[in-house]
Amino acid sequence: MAVFNRRTLETLCSHTFYIELVTVNLHTLVDSLLSDTLETSLPLFRPELAICGTIVLMLLVRVIRCERFLPPFCLALVGSIVALWLALPSEGLAAWAELSSQETFTGMLVFDSLYAYVRVFLLAFAVLFVVLSQLTGIADREDGQDYFTLVLGATLGMCIMASANHLLTIFLGIEMASLPSYVLAGIVKGRRRSSEASLKYAIYGAGAAGVMLYGISLLAGVVGSAHLPTIARELSSLNIQAMLASSEESSIVMVLALGGLMLGVGLAFKLSAVPFHFWCPDVFEGASAEVGAFLSVASKAAALTLLIRVGVGLGYVQEKPQAELAIDQPATVAEVSTAGQPPTTFAALKAGSIVAEEGASDPLSPVRNFFVILVAIIAMVSCTFGNLAAYGQTNIKRMFAYSTIAHAGFMMMAVAAAVALLGRDTIHAQTAISALLIYMAIYLFMNLGAFAIVAFLRNEMQSEEIEDYAGLIRSCPVVAVMMTAILVSLVGLPPLAGFWPKLRVLQSLYEAGGPLLITVLVVAGINTAISLVYYLRVIKVICIDPEPDTRGPVSLGFLPVAYVLVVSLPVIVFGILPDTVANWADQATKHLFY
Amino acid sequence: MESIYWPTFFFWLFSLISCSFAVGVLLASNIVRMAFYLVLSLASIAGLFFLAGADFVGAMQIMIYVGGTLVLLIFGVMLTSQERFIEMKTPSGEWVIAFFIGASLLGLLFQVAQGVPAWQGMDRLEAEAIAVEKTATPIGMGLLGVRVDKLDETDKSRQAGMSGYLLIFEIVSVHLLVVLIGAAYLARAKRKQNRENLASVT
Amino acid sequence: MDIATASKLSTLLMWAWLLPLASFVVILFLGKSMGRHSKFGGYVATGVILCSAALSFYALFGVWLPNNPLADASHSSEEVHAEHSEVTSVHPVAFLADHGEGESKGHEGAADHGEGGHGEDGHHANNKPPQSYYGDWYTLGQFGSLKLTIGYYIDALTVMMFCMVTLIATCVHFYALGYMHDELHDFTDSEVTLSDGTNLKRPGRYYRFFQYLSLFCFSMLGVVIAGNVAMVFVFWELVGICSYFLIGFYIERHSASTAANKAFIVNRVGDFGMLIGMMALWSSLGTFAFGDLTDTEGHVVEQGIFSQLRSAENDYHLQATDSVVAEQNRVIRPSADGATIEDPEHNTAGQWLLFIAGVGIFCGCIGKSAQFPLHVWLPDAMEGPTPVSALVHSATMVAAGVYLTGRFYPAFTPEALLVIAYIGCATLLIAATIAITATDIKRVLAYSTISQLGYMMLALGLGGWVAGMFHLITHAFFKGLLFMCSGSVIHGVHTNDMTEMGGLRKKMPITAYTMLVGCLAIIGAGIPIIGPGFSGYYSKDAIIEQAWSYGNSNPHLAILKWAPIVGAFITAFYMFRLWYMTFAGKPRNQHRYDHAHESPRVMTVPLIVLSIFAIGIGWKLPITNLNTTALLEQARPVGTLATTQGVLLPELVIPNEHDSHAPAIKWAAGWAAFSTAASGVLLASIIYLWNLLDPKELKQTFRPLHSWLWNKWWFDELYGLIFVAPTMMISKTASWFDRRVIDSILHGSVTVCKGCSKVVYAVFDKTLVDGMANGIAGVTWDLGLWLRKIQTGNLRQYIMFIVIGTVVLFIAISFVQQTI
């Protein structure tokens, strides 16, 4: 391992620039900025640039009035596919295992294997989503530009969320992801419910963002920096345990805690975690099903990644491996800018992780504890609340909204476990994060499939009520079977894909141990049983209940059925062969920490 | 009694204006008055910015907020100003709940404000010795990604946090573009019907 | 001990104490024969209590103050003491040397105790015992080592309490002369309807009222002067009996007799705890005496409780004596391996027993001072005539509990103090919330009394001895004033119901404005930080400062820090609600308004006198440095000026009271208290004065909360369910058992056998197995449906939930972080 480390470090150092302190002047600064931006950051930022380009291009196409030749759908599809292609490593997904964390854009963003994975995930979703939008016809030719601009803009925001390394980028990412989503929720302009959903979403979101911004200001104000690794280092240099004991300094800790909590409000809003979930059911019900898919999959994935960023970024610091640096560089050098500076991120540096593994004396353990308690409590409540409130829902979108809340809670449990494990056992922490990544991937197929089916059926039946799905198995068996598979998978029953990530989350909770997380484990187990009821109710309606006489024949076209099959077959395939996804996820997290 | 320290005097003046008009916004039930109070409150916040040495941001506050955002809001007020929406009363019970929640929140935040020793004021002599710096140039350089204000930072660990804001500066423009397209989409009249009419004609 | 001063003081106070007894006896024998319509009884009792007051004030100003000059009010020298807390034992020589610099000049020869002042002269961690005079008048009997005596323990607190009690009692007596004039002739009790539909007619009982009143004063003064716990207990019970008589003065009214019974029985519950505490004390220390008994040369003959527990050798820190440890090892933990005092690091020896003794004694105070959970009797005690309420609620009865807690203070362990603080905190909040919805004017005041008593207990529990006793004194004045004002209102409009009042300011101006003074005093109105303010301002701020100081040293007990602030808000709200509803606005009942009139002068003059005290009792008298706190500082219990740590709960820290005057705390606490009180007044004004918010609409919005408070948290119902109903049940069952069971036992056994098989089938197969499955599913289903209701669809509520969620999560995580 040590040999490998040395090699990684050397390759990294060639990207970074070390300038002698004596010669610092504006010229060198600009030089270093240019080299950082052009040589390091922008190449890593290509997929996002592609999206920006697509957005601008779509505007241009409209300005020069040649939508007829370049329909917005094609532009959006090509743009997102290009972005996805740029995001994929040329030498295969396995290359991520070699990827190390580095900061880009002078520390604003961070690029590591986690982000690489999530970005592929987000962009792949964007491609699928663009296709779905075209198939359901929500983006007709006139408004297509606006629609796809918003979708791509939100995706861009989610990318920034997932790679944020600075409090301002966190806020910016959330805003960039949220504002287009507000409009998307009201994309069907003439509908009362749609406009209501959009208003509720927007105002709730703005309120949460305001609270979050206030929290960010407190956090940054106490610590004196907004750069996550710097904050972590400042926090680790404070002796929080001792501060808690003295009356004067415990109030500083209180300020920190309140700041962190308010920051968490913004995240919890994006995650639709209880008690900041109120927008979620209303928006899902009021907005169209496609938008529901977008919010429940992409938005959640980005928010969860951000949650990991915050939890790990604040709760884990790699000590500067002074010894290794000294070997590689003369002692007189100092880094002037942070770009690509490995030691400041949670890069794969063994020296740091040894320090962290010493455990109990770790100065950051109070921070982690705080984070774990917060996330664990919210996760438990969200999961239970979501599952219980889904009972008795009549609207399928609303039911899925509560199901989303519950699943977000479940996924947050993995984050809690990962951060709890971080202090003593980074290997298992990586396993926990990888469990989360698998969960996200499987969840993409489950929820996208489910919402696609809902959207297609809405086009056919003009209804989204569960009872109107009665006897669907007889009129369109393929869709009904896929829906059943998805629902069973959402419960997490063994033969289907949804089982594996849940199992792995439970495993990592068990590894993490401790009274709180064991409670979480129990709650998670109980919740799986609770959720059975309302999912099975839908299955019963679809498969057992008789068809109503009033309903005409329901027949989806070839393309929709094909789309549904493509999206939801992985639910069955990964259920039987879980290893592929698991391997990718394991590779993505393999070297997050040692 | 010592002589008056004028920045403090103006701080109290501006903060009194901004707080009292903020409370005015909260308590007024007439939307037009609220907008007016908000203008005054935000403008005096700009004054507070100046007093804290943030001249550039203060100017931006006046230009973008007072000049831009608020005009937008007032525009909205005018668009929707039918007689019945000018004054809308909130039920008494909710005021009381809001009062309690607000009081507890305010108590908590005041506690926070008092909590950090480093946030207490300096001595007068110390404060008078501080030279005022111009912030426009460092801000401009910061937006381009170069932090000239941290050139002489010797603490290596703190250098890591000296992020340039180039990326954000650029990406915000994309964000604004997307947002404006979205806002324009929602705000403009529905064209769908026209097209359907056209289709039926042709 | 200075013999001359001691004998002078004890004689004066003895007369002040015994005179009411004489009055009682005189009225008892002569009252009836002087005729039912004569005011003889009233004049005797009033004259006597006036004499008592004169004697008490002479004792204070003529004897006590000349012998014990007041120290300067500044406490700045206290701060240095903490540095010396390492010193655990003080050499006697050093002690003597210190003593020479002491301020009390009267007893140079005494080396062991009786140091005056409050620690300025001592340069070690803890303050010495206060100047006190202890002695026995009469020995009732000696049973083995148990000696029961009638004795005195006089320190500054005793003298002050004498002045306060007699002064207020005098006012009440004068007031009652006017208030009770109905009783001079035959009295028709409109609230008692006989079986034939007419109202009860009975002869007046003017003289009897004053007879009880005298006895009441006698008993209360007895509690105050008592020199040992046993004597306290005797007079404690006497106070209880008097209150029984007075609350049940209109004995024919069902509600009055019930209330009297309730007060008596509930107090017995507390007294039971007190008995346990006394037994624990006596079995371990072998004495009940507060002070040390000395012979004529000043040598200690018998050590009292305090000097045993806080010996000079141990630097006045509370430590269990050998006898306590032995007793605990014998009784509580016989298996313990005989841990002894020599092991100071992990020494919990004896602490449990001291804890039990302290909490036991405090149980008595819970009952007498109407603390949660025994607070239910006090509001019902409103059934007595208003002068009684005024006396019960201010100077006597409820004050006795706080007084005893303060008197017994040196013997409370930090853990027992924590219990006291928690009880006080709960009382303070519960009573205050109930007062919000009450519409009976006296009931509002009654709950406010409970709440204020909670304040005092909280202060004592937090280590704020002076703060608590100071509030006892100031509260006595303004609460007496408030009650007498309410009595004046009731006298004027003949109803207790505030919903029938309104606008009375114009009809009864003196009452209105004296009551306003009382309201301002109780909410602690004053200019923040710099003063001046009403008396309540000083005492309440002292309590809040102590709470903040405590909260700062015990971050995990934050609730005790915030409770007084929240309480200040609620107090301000309901007091001004009361005032506005009564005196401001438009009359709600025109008929009653038209007939309202100001009370006669014999009633209003006491109001004015008391309102002067309610304003000024907290002030420092100009020129002299006489003020109440300085006087109280003279009585500061031994060993309470050090920051002490719990033994059983090591993280518990009781901060030194003088630390609470640190500018940082004073500043923050002062503003917090001021702003909460001001916002309480503001809210009351918004709702009840300016009518900006509609109370009915509010009631509608908070319907469940309102009915919860309206029914007083359902405490009465709860106790009915838990205690009364089972008792009834048991008695009924017993009688039923007697008559029926024995007979039917044979038949029964057969039936049971048959039934069993049916039950097994029904219970296990049907109910348990099937029902479990169905039941759990049903419960979760219902829960799910219920949870949907939270999603109200109202956007503004969602926004509200963001804030609530943030604040609640913050609080929740603070708690969870401590427990995990």
Place this chain on the structure above:
Amino acid sequence: MIHLPLAHLLSEPVGVSHYVMVGAVLFTCGVLCMATKRNALGVLMGIELVLNGANLNFIAFGSHVLRNDVNSLGLDGQLMAMFVIVLAAAEAAVLLAIALNFYNNHNSIDVDRADELLG
């Protein structure tokens, strides 16, 4: 000296905590505005107040006039405040458009009329 705050109220420079207190007042007013105003535009004004409360914090934490120690946020404070202003403008634009859309559909600007989605 804190003993007599009024005496030194005007003669001593203010600190960060004063700014934070003003920010707290604005923040609370804004939140309450959002929670009590029935006019959607009033709610938007509340949002502006909330963001300004936070912005005031940023400026105060970054100000070298109020606080001159190592842990000051420095120029970052001002830069962040600036971006917040920009983002707030964008947010206001979108929210206004959404409010107008709501108005067009419901013929009302009362947020309490947004009550069709619940449960």
